[in-house]
Structure formats: C-alpha cells, structure tokens
Amino acid sequence: MAARFSRSRSRRSSSRSANDSLQKPRGVIHARVQEVGPEHFGIVCVDCGKAASKWLLADFYGKVMVPPTPVSHNRVELDAMTGRVRLACQEHDLRDVLVAIERTGRYHHAVRDAFRRQQFETRIVHPYISKRFRQVADPDEKDDDKDLAAIHRATTTGFALIEPPWDLGWQTLQLLARHRRDLVHKTSLLACQIHEHLDAVWPGYGALFCSLWESSIAFPLLRQFSSPQALLDAGGSGIAACLREQKIHFKRDTITTVLSWAKQAAPGEATAQVHRRLALAGFADYERKTQEILVLERELAHYLCQTPYVLLLSIPGINVVWAAEFAGEMGPIEHYLNARCITGRAGLFPCRYQSSQVDHPNGQLARHANRRLRAVLLGIADTLIGCNRHFSVLAAHWRALGKDPRHSHVKIALRFARIAFSMVAGRQVFRHPGLRERHTILDKLLAFHREHETPWKEIMVDLHRAARQVPRKEYPAEAKPLAQQLHDFNRPHPGPRGPQLLGDILAEVLARLGVGAVESKEPGEFNPT
Numbered sequence: 157m158a159a160r161f162s163r164s165r166s167r168r169s170s171s172r173s174a175n176d177s178l179q180k181p182r183g184v185i186h187a188r189v190q191e192v193g194p195e196h197f198g199i200v201c202v203d204c205g206k207a208a209s210k211w212l213l214a215d216f217y218g219k220v221m222v223p224p225t226p227v228s229h230n231r232v233e234l235d236a237m238t239g240r241v242r243l244a245c246q247e248h249d250l251r252d253v254l255v256a257i258e259r260t261g262r263y264h265h266a267v268r269d270a271f272r273r274q275q276f277e278t279r280i281v282h283p284y285i286s287k288r289f290r291q292v293a294d295p296d297e298k299d300d301d302k303d304l305a306a307i308h309r310a311t312t313t314g315f316a317l318i319e320p321p322w323d324l325g326w327q328t329l330q331l332l333a334r335h336r337r338d339l340v341h342k343t344s345l346l347a348c349q350i351h352e353h354l355d356a357v358w359p360g361y362g363a364l365f366c367s368l369w370e371s372s373i374a375f376p377l378l379r380q381f382s383s384p385q386a387l388l389d390a391g392g393s394g395i396a397a398c399l400r401e402q403k404i405h406f407k408r409d410t411i412t413t414v415l416s417w418a419k420q421a422a423p424g425e426a427t428a429q430v431h432r433r434l435a436l437a438g439f440a441d442y443e444r445k446t447q448e449i450l451v452l453e454r455e456l457a458h459y460l461c462q463t464p465y466v467l468l469l470s471i472p473g474i475n476v477v478w479a480a481e482f483a484g485e486m487g488p489i490e491h492y493l494n495a496r497c498i499t500g501r502a503g504l505f506p507c508r509y510q511s512s513q514v515d516h517p518n519g520q521l522a523r524h525a526n527r528r529l530r531a532v533l534l535g536i537a538d539t540l541i542g543c544n545r546h547f548s549v550l551a552a553h554w555r556a557l558g559k560d561p562r563h564s565h566v567k568i569a570l571r572f573a574r575i576a577f578s579m580v581a582g583r584q585v586f587r588h589p590g591l592r593e594r595h596t597i598l599d600k601l602l603a604f605h606r607e608h609e610t611p612w613k614e615i616m617v618d619l620h621r622a623a624r625q626v627p628r629k630e631y632p633a634e635a636k637p638l639a640q641q642l643h644d645f646n647r648p649h650p651g652p653r654g655p656q657l658l659g660d661i662l663a664e665v666l667a668r669l670g671v672g673a674v675e676s677k678e679p680g681e682f683n684p685t
Contacts, residue, residue, distance in 0.1 A: 183279070183314035188252055189216050198253035200241055200276070201307040203300050204264040210300045211237065211267075213244050214308055221248050224301050227267075234270040241276070254279055256307050256316040258286050279316035281307050284524065289313075320491040326484075329459040333484035334528070336452040336477075343445045346438055353435035358384060359422045364413055369446075373399060373406050375439050377414065378432065384418035391415075454610050456480035457601065461621040464489065467579050469597045470586040473544035476604045478536050482576070485529040495577040499570055502530040521566070537568040546588065547571075585630050597622055598665065599637040612661060619665050631669040638662050638669075 189197045194216035202211040207229055213222035222244050227237045245253055254277045257264050264280075271278050290298065290306035310316060322330075347369065354362050358378070365371040380398050381387050387395065392411050399406050425431065457476045460466050465483035468474050492498055499505060503525020509516045521530075540547040541564065551564045579586060586594040601622055605615045626634055642662040 182318045183311075183316050185254065185311070185314065185316075192251040195219070196249055196251045198245060198248070198250035199308055199311050200253065200255040200271075201304045201311070202255065202257040202264070202267050203303045203307065204258055204260040204267055206263050209264075209267050210304065212304050212308075213241060215248070215250070216312060218305075218308060218312075221250075224304055229263075229266040234266065238270060238274045238276070242274075253277075254311075254316070256281050256311040258283055258303065258307055278319075279311070280319050281310050281316050285310050285315045289315075320487070322487055325459060325462060326487050329456065329463070329480065330484035330487070332452055332455055332459070333481045336449055336456065337481065339445055339449050339452070343442060343449065346442050346445070350435050350438040350442060353431040353438065354378070356425045356431040357428045357435060358424060360417060361421070364417055369442070372404050373410060373414075375436065376402060376404055379436055382429070382432070383424075384421040387414060387418040450608055453477055453480075454605070454608050454614070456484075457604060457608075457610075458614065458618055459483075461601070461618045461625070464580045464583055464625050466597060466601070466622045466625050467583070467585055468576060469600045470579075470594045471540075471544070471575070472586075472593075472595050473540045473542075473547070474536065475539075476601065478532075478539060481532050482536065485526070485532050489577070489580045492577065492581070495574040498529075498573045498577060499533075501526050502533050502569075502573075503527075504530060504533065504566055504569055504573070533569040533573060534565050536572055537565045540568055540572065541565070583625075584627060596634050596637050597626055598634050599641075602638070602641075602661075616661055616664065619661070620668060623665065623668055635666055635669045638666055642666065 185197075197216040198213055198221070199216065200211060200213050202209055208226055209229070210224050210226050211222075212220060212224045214220045222240065225237075225240075227233045241253070244250070255268075255271045256279050257268055257271075258281045260283065268278050268280075286303060286306045289309045290302055292309075293305065294302045307316075351362055351368075361378075362368050362374070365374050368374055376399065377387065377395065381390065390398070392408070392415060395411050395414070396406070396408075453476070457480065460476060460480040460483055463483050465479055465486070468479040468482065469476065486492075486498070503522035505522055506517065507519035507522055509519060537547075541551045542548065547568050551561075551568065554564045554567070555561070575586070575588065578584070585597070598619055601618060602615065605618065610618075623631075623634070639662075
C-alpha cells in the first residue's frame with residue numbers, strides 16, 4: 157500500500173506544472189473582488205491585543221471607511237463593533253466583506269468568535285506575514301495603525317487564510333493531548349528533582365530498585381525511617397512489621413538488599429532532613445500527576461475511538477497515546493489533500509536557497525512550521541524504530557551506510573505520514589509489503605483499558621465506537637483474538653475468579669462484529685459466568 161502510494165505520488169509531482177496563481181489557494185479573493193467591484197469589496201482589519209484590539213474598515217483599494225478604532229474584549233463593545241461594520245457596509249454600498257485578523261496567541265479568539273457569530277467570513281493573518289508587509293512601507297516604525305495597514309496589504313495579496321473549522325470533539329482531543337504531554341514533561345522534570353533530593357538524603361538508595369517509581373516500598377521506607385541507622389535499628393522484622401501495618405506488599409529479598417545498603421551507606425548532607433521533606437513532597441506530587449496522566453489517557457482513548465485515526469492502532473508499534481496525539485494535532489483528515497500536505501505543515505522538508513547559478517536544495521528542515529505536529533511525527537518515528545521490526549531494520553541499514561540518525565528519523569516520519577494518510581483517508585487498516593501481520597485494533601484497545609483499569613461500561617462504549625470505524629471486511633480478523641480470549645476465559649479455573657465482566661464484554665463485542673457463539677466448552681467443562 158505505502159509503496160504504491162509513494163510511486164503514484166512521485167509521478168504526479170514530477171509532471172505537475174507551475175502554480176497558476178502566486179497567491180495562497182485559501183487566500184485568493186480576486187474572483188470575488190472582480191464580481192462586486194473593488195470599491196464595493198470591504199476588508200475589516202483587526203490588530204489584536206490581550207485585553208483590547210484595534211480595527212478599521214477599508215475597501216479593496218485601501219480607502220478607509222471606518223478609521224482605526226479601539227475595542228475592548230467584552231460583549232458590549234464587541235457587539236457594537238460588528239454592528240458598526242454592518243452599518244458602514246450599508247452606508248458605503250459594500251456588497252461583499254471579509255474580516256482579516258492577525259493571529260496573536262489566543263487573544264484573537266474573542267474577536268474572531270464575535271465576527272463568526274454574526275456570520276462574517278473570518279480569515280487569519282500570520283504575524284510573520286503582517287510584519288513583512290509592514291516593513292515594506294515602514295521599516296523603522298511600528299504602531300497599531302501601521303500594523304492594520306500591513307494586514308490590509310497582506311489580505312489583498314492573498315495571505316489572509318481561511319481556518320478550517322474544528323468541531324468540539326476535535327478541539328477537546330487536541331487540548332487533552334497537549335495537556336497530557338505537558339504533564340509528562342513536568343513529571344519527568346519532577347522525577348529528576350526527586351532523585352537529587354533522594355541522593356542528598358540517602359546516597360545510593362535509589363539505585364537499589366530496578367524501577368524506583370514502580371517500587372511499593374522505596375518511599376514508604378523513606379517516610380517511616382529518618383536515616384539508614386534507623387533502618388538498621390529496626391532490622392528486617394521491624395521493617396516488615398511496618399510495611400504490613402500499611403498493607404504494603406513486599407519481598408524479603410528487597411528488605412535484605414536495603415539492610416545491606418544501610419550497613420555501608422554514606423552519610424547524607426547537613427540539610428538531609430530538609431531534602432527528605434522535599435523528596436516526599438515531590439513524590440506525592442509525582443503520584444498525583446501520574447494519576448492525572450492515566451485519567452487523561454483514558455479520555456484520549458474515548459475521543460480517539462470516535463475518529464478514523466483509531467485505525468492507526470493496527471500498525472505494529474503505534475499505541476493509543478501516539479494515535480491520539482497524532483489525531484489531536486492533525487485534526488480532520490478531510491483538511492489534507494494528500495500526505496505532502498501533512499509533512500509540509502509539519503515542516504519535514506529541507507529549505508532551499510537558489511539565486512542565479514547558486515542552488516542549495518538540501519538545507520536544514522523548515523523553521524516555520526507546526527512544531528507540535530513535527531514533534532509528534534518524529535516521536536512516532538522514534539517509537540517505530542524501537543518497536544517495529546520493518547522500520548528498525550531500515551534504520552539499521554541507513555546507520556550502516558553512515559547516514560545521520562536525524563536522517564533516519566525524518567525518513568521514517570515521512571513514510572509514516574504517507575501510510576497514515578492512506579489508512580485514515582481511505583478508511584482501511586494497515587497493509588504493508590514489509591510486514592506480514594498487522595495488530596488487531598480492538599484487542600490492542602482492550603489491553604490498553606485493562607492496563608488503565610477503565611470502568612467496564614466505558615470499555616464497552618469505546619470498543620463499540622472503535623468497531624464502527626473498522627471496515628466491515630476486517631471484522632473476522634478483529635474477532636479472532638477476542639474469541640480466543642473468551643475461550644480462555646470460559647475454561648474451568650480452580651478457585652474464585654473475581655468479577656466476571658470481561659466475558660460479558662467480549663461476548664457483546666463479538667456479537668457486534670457479527671461473530672456467532674464461540675464453541676469454547678469441552679466435555680466436562682463449565683461456564684463460570
């Protein structure tokens with residue numbers, strides 16, 4: 157699939173002629189201007205600030221009809237601004253009008269939404285563009301009025317672009333994915349700080365555990381005992397009694413290892429008790445953030461299952477979190493004409509410098525791009541190199557040829573973008589000539605929810621929504637591992653088995669996939685459900 161798509165794309169790109177227009181496709185307004193006449197085409201320019209903005213209304217030629225006017229970001233003044241624009245359109249016989257707003261972080265959203273509520277066509281001008289158009293006329297001066305003039309010039313030239321609309325579900329998915337990523341970064345920084353405090357209190361203590369953050373006794377011992385000598389005084393029996401009192405599971409070998417360390421532990425710093433308090437406070441914060449991340453990941457799975465991006469789970473090496481982050485940064489796949497639009501938005505292409513006989517086509521990656529989408533694509537590429545055999549072999553081959561590791565990451569990110577576009581836009585599961593098998597989406601999603609201890613009702617909802625995204629011809633392949641799990645679940649098992657909800661979930665999902673009853677009983681077997 158990916159190979160055929162790549163070859164056809166290359167043929168089309170090689171035979172494609174030059175652009176018919178120098179303007180950006182989503183910014184061209186000349187046909188509309190010609191239809192009503194330049195003197196009857198109005199452009200509202202808005203230069204946004206944090207608490208207030210400034211706007212003006214002019215025709216296509218630049219004749220000012222409403223001079224630069226400040227407006228505060230409150231409902232009364234915003235409604236007055238839109239009302240004044242409508243009144244000016246009637247007075248000056250403006251038959252067509254659009255609003256060009258300079259993007260300013262999130263501060264332009266209030267003005268943008270005010271015009272959209274009144275059914276005005278709203279376009280966005282990037283501040284990089286308005287800066288360049290201002291410097292053409294006023295290279296040494298900058299004020300709001302000159303910025304408004306620059307926005308007008310950019311709009312008439314075709315650089316005021318239409319923002320594709322996102323519904324509430326896509327916006328929520330993007331915000332949750334970004335918030336989770338921020339929490340992961342903060343948690344990583346916090347873990348480094350805790351390690352520093354821990355080494356200042358009990359030098360070498362953290363190295364006793366294979367995974368300090370997954371250990372059930374590392375920080376409870378730090379909380380209960382003030383020094384290595386206190387551990388020695390308590391002895392193995394005292395430490396075990398303390399842990400049993402807190403209902404903490406432990407192994408005797410771990411306690412023995414801790415006591416062996418305590419016998420030869422180096423003394424802590426003079427401020428060891430302060431570091432101990434900070435380490436425990438930091439660990440409590442770490443636990444809160446970790447739980448919040450788990451909750452966010454369950455929510456991401458919930459929104460992912462409502463989008464065709466859930467099909468990406470069929471790629472070996474792609475988990476629920478990566479698929480959700482990619483979906484959150486991409487948005488609806490209908491906004492992309494082809495895979496090159498994805499990599500172009502992410503800036504995964506080399507800069508080119510050409511002048512006369514000088515031509516440097518392979519410079520650094522583009523600087524002006526959607527850095528969040530680029531980070532997700534490169535992160536996915538790193539995961540595929542480590543977890544997907546096909547891509548790991550490719551990376552090893554390029555490394556043997558002396559290629560820069562950054563080259564391998566970018567190449568694999570480009571290939572993933574092509575594969576992802578074919579899958580999501582074509583509503584198909586993973587098929588690749590370099591891999592014989594794909595992962596099953598529902599099985600991977602079920603494993604994710606069981607690991608995150610998701611309530612069974614939410615699991616059922618997500619599985620049904622994901623099943624609706626899977627092509628019907630793939631239902632038998634999706635049902636096979638689930639049927640095997642149900643068969644294993646229904647086998648006789650000695651002793652109590654706890655809640656019997658998994659069997660109900662599997663049976664209902666298999667029924668939704670059109671799979672009949674699974675013959676799991678053998679002579680003498682019984683069904684514990």
